[in-house]
Amino acid sequence: MAALAGQGMAVAPAKVGPDYIDPGYHSLATGRAGRNLDPWICGLGSIPSLAAEAQAGAAMLVVEGVMGLYDGVGASQTSSTAEVASCLGAPVILVVDASSIAGSVAALVQGYHTFRPGLALSGVILNKVGSDYHEQLLRNALAPTGIPVLGALHRDDRLSWRSRHLGLLPVIEHPGEVKQSIGVLAGLIRRSVDMEALVALGATAERLVPEPLVASGQSAAARIALAAGPAFSFYYPDNLLRLEEAGAELVAFDPTEDEALPPGVDGLYAGGGFPEVFGERLADNVALAKDVRRRVEQGLVTWAECGGLLWLASTLDGKPMCGVVEAGGHMTGSLNLGYRTARVLKPNPVSPVGSILRGHEFHYGVLDDPGDALCLEGANSRSVAGFARPHLLASFLHLHLGAAPEPTEHFVTAAAAGRSAR
Numbered sequence: 001m002a003a004l005a006g007q008g009m010a011v012a013p014a015k016v017g018p019d020y021i022d023p024g025y026h027s028l029a030t031g032r033a034g035r036n037l038d039p040w041i042c043g044l045g046s047i048p049s050l051a052a053e054a055q056a057g058a059a060m061l062v063v064e065g066v067m068g069l070y071d072g073v074g075a076s077q078t079s080s081t082a083e084v085a086s087c088l089g090a091p092v093i094l095v096v097d098a099s100s101i102a103g104s105v106a107a108l109v110q111g112y113h114t115f116r117p118g119l120a121l122s123g124v125i126l127n128k129v130g131s132d133y134h135e136q137l138l139r140n141a142l143a144p145t146g147i148p149v150l151g152a153l154h155r156d157d158r159l160s161w162r163s164r165h166l167g168l169l170p171v172i173e174h175p176g177e178v179k180q181s182i183g184v185l186a187g188l189i190r191r192s193v194d195m196e197a198l199v200a201l202g203a204t205a206e207r208l209v210p211e212p213l214v215a216s217g218q219s220a221a222a223r224i225a226l227a228a229g230p231a232f233s234f235y236y237p238d239n240l241l242r243l244e245e246a247g248a249e250l251v252a253f254d255p256t257e258d259e260a261l262p263p264g265v266d267g268l269y270a271g272g273g274f275p276e277v278f279g280e281r282l283a284d285n286v287a288l289a290k291d292v293r294r295r296v297e298q299g300l301v302t303w304a305e306c307g308g309l310l311w312l313a314s315t316l317d318g319k320p321m322c323g324v325v326e327a328g329g330h331m332t333g334s335l336n337l338g339y340r341t342a343r344v345l346k347p348n349p350v351s352p353v354g355s356i357l358r359g360h361e362f363h364y365g366v367l368d369d370p371g372d373a374l375c376l377e378g379a380n381s382r383s384v385a386g387f388a389r390p391h392l393l394a395s396f397l398h399l400h401l402g403a404a405p406e407p408t409e410h411f412v413t414a415a416a417a418g419r420s421a422r
Contacts, residue, residue, distance in 0.1 A: 001062050002029035002186035003195065012058035014051065016081045017066035018339075018360045018400060020234035020272065024171035026064070029182050033237040037063065038400055039087070040079040040339050041358050045211075046403035047087045050238070052208045053402075060202045069094065069112055073339060074379055082116050089206025091122035093150065093198070098138055099128035106141040113147060122201050125193060126152040151193030158184050170274070172233045220416035221247045222301075225261045227270040229254030231282060232307060234272030238402030243269070246405065246412040255311065259287040267301040267349075267415030268292070270308025272398060275316060276331050276365065282311060283319035292322045296392065301349045301415040304394035309387070310365050312394050325387050325394055327369035337362050342397055343375040346388035349414035350407045357407070359399040371395070391418065 005011045013026030014035045023034025035054035037047050055061040065081030069092065072080035085092050094112055098105060105126075113121045124147055129135045135152045142149055153159070158181070171178050189195075224243065226235075232255065240250060250269075251262040256278050261268065275282055282289075292312075296302050302312075302324070310316050312324040317331060342357040351357055357374075373386035374395055386395030391414065401408055 001026055002182045003189040003193070004060065004062065004199070005030045006183075006186050006190065007195065009060060009199075010058040012055040012061045014054050014061060014063045015066070016063060016084050017079065018362070018398065019066065020236075021170055022064060023237075024233065025178065025182065028171050028175065028179055029186070032058065035237055036400060036402075037084050038079060039083055040073055041360065041400045042403040044083070044087055047084060048208050049211055050402045051088055053238075055208070060199070062202075063088075063090065070115060077116070079339075082119055086116070086119050088208065091201045091204055092119065093123045093125060093201070094121050095125045095127050097128055098126045098134070098152075099130070099155070102134070102137045103141045105138050106145055109142060109147055110145050113145065121147050122204070123148045123150040123197070125150050129154045148197065150197055151189070153188060153192050156188065159188070170230075170233050173230050220413045222249070222266040222412045222415035222419065223262075223264055224248045224250050224267040224269055224412070224415060225265040226250045226252045227255050227268070227308060227311070228252040229256050230273075231256055231275050231278040231311075232271055232273040234305075234307065234398070236400050236402070238400060239408065242401045242405045242408040243412060246409045247416070248408070248412045255285065255288060256281040257285070259285065260291045261288070261295060261300075265300075266419040267411065268296070268303070269411075270302070270304040270311060272306035272308065272363075275307045275311045275321075279316050279319045282316075282321060286320075289320065289322045293324055296322075296324045299391050299418055301411065301418050302392045302394070303350055303411055304392075305398050306361075306363050306365075306396050309367075309394045309396060313367060316365075324392070325367070325371075327367040327371070327387075329365050329367050331364050332366055333364070335362075335364055336366075336396070338378045338381070340376045340378050340397055342377075342386075342395075344373070344388075345375055345384070346373045347390045348373065348388035348393035349391055350393045350411050352410075357397065357399060359397045361396050361398070363396050365396070 001011050001013050011030045013030050014037050015022050018038050026034035070082050072078040129152045253262050304312050310329045312322045313329040314323045315328040339360050344351050344355050370385040371387040372384050373388035376383050
């Protein structure tokens with residue numbers, strides 16, 4: 001993405017799956033918002049429309065895959081990179097970790113090439129190549145397959161990225177350092193990959209003829225405080241866009257610094273992030289915690305996801321938080337990960353009781369009282385969790401609302417109604 005953008009191309013970035021962190025890197029690399037394409041949450045039929053919305057105004061859409069090419073939900077290919085590529089009619093470039101193979105690379109690539117009928121590899125980029133001689137061995141092995149080798153990246157310590165328990169460090173924590181590293185990587189790619197061939201392959205993609213993403217038509221005007229800054233950076237651009245389409249004016253604030261909510265707000269949206277990493281700064285911001293607790297107790301319409309839930313809790317790893325949710329949170333060594341189907345059990349401002357939401361969880365945090373707002377079902381789990389009041393929904397569930405605007409419309413309408421009632 002950065003290599004193409006550095007050549008003057010307007011590049012639109014996207015990521016298969018529900019990841020938040022990679023799109024942040026995509027945004028820094030291209031100057032455009034990184035979008036997500038997730039068939040399980042949004043529905044396979046919506047993927048062309050979401051991709052077209054992401055690509056609007058750009059010369060090329062570059063989509064990063066998730067895990068291996070054929071890894072989807074469970075052992076299936078549902079929501080896999082292969083499924084998205086097939087849906088979009090997009091050419092597939094396979095990046096191969098060649099660090100410990102030579103001749104076997106041909107069997108590996110050929111297997112990927114033929115595994116799914118109708119999906120063929122358009123090219124290969126070799127990664128972690130040990131030497132010029134190693135590269136030649138790999139190219140010789142792949143020649144009989146007929147699959148073009150578009151380039152080879154040799155081992156380079158400058159291409160190592162720092163990570164944390166949820167993956168890469170979010171861009172917002174070290175934007176200057178990340179931008180510099182992306183620039184180094186882009187330069188290496190331009191020298192090591194046939195960029196003309198890559199662009200030519202992109203031009204072979206099927207032209208998207210999407211159905212429009214239809215909203216229900218509800219709208220209201222409301223001013224929504226958006227928790228942002230280094231502790232809260234996990235937001236899907238589609239969700240923010242759907243909120244604005246529903247009539248929201250989003251007003252960002254930083255819970256690690258700002259001592260009060262923005263003036264005149266009718267609602268609060270606190271997304272995910274790493275509140276545990278910034279726990280001391282959040283705990284020291286006593287004035288904001290008191291303001292949030294007071295405003296929510298007075299009926300401020302509030303929606304919190306994952307990290308936002310932990311911030312609203314009474315404590316996080318023993319440090320005082322906002323105290324909106326009367327439960328203590330702490331971090332564990334166990335990852336709660338996976339897609340979830342949620343049935344709404346309690347009145348809240350986001351979705352009616354009895355409605356079904358599709359989302360995902362990805363967290364190490366737990367609460368000593370899990371709550372009773374949602375009935376959550378995963379591939380191998382069933383639980384009741386989350387907190388709800390007529391003006392509040394707070395849970396570990398992340399929702400992607402690119403193709404389902406109704407929750408944002410409910411939320412904005414509730415916030416506007418709350419302002420009118422005051």
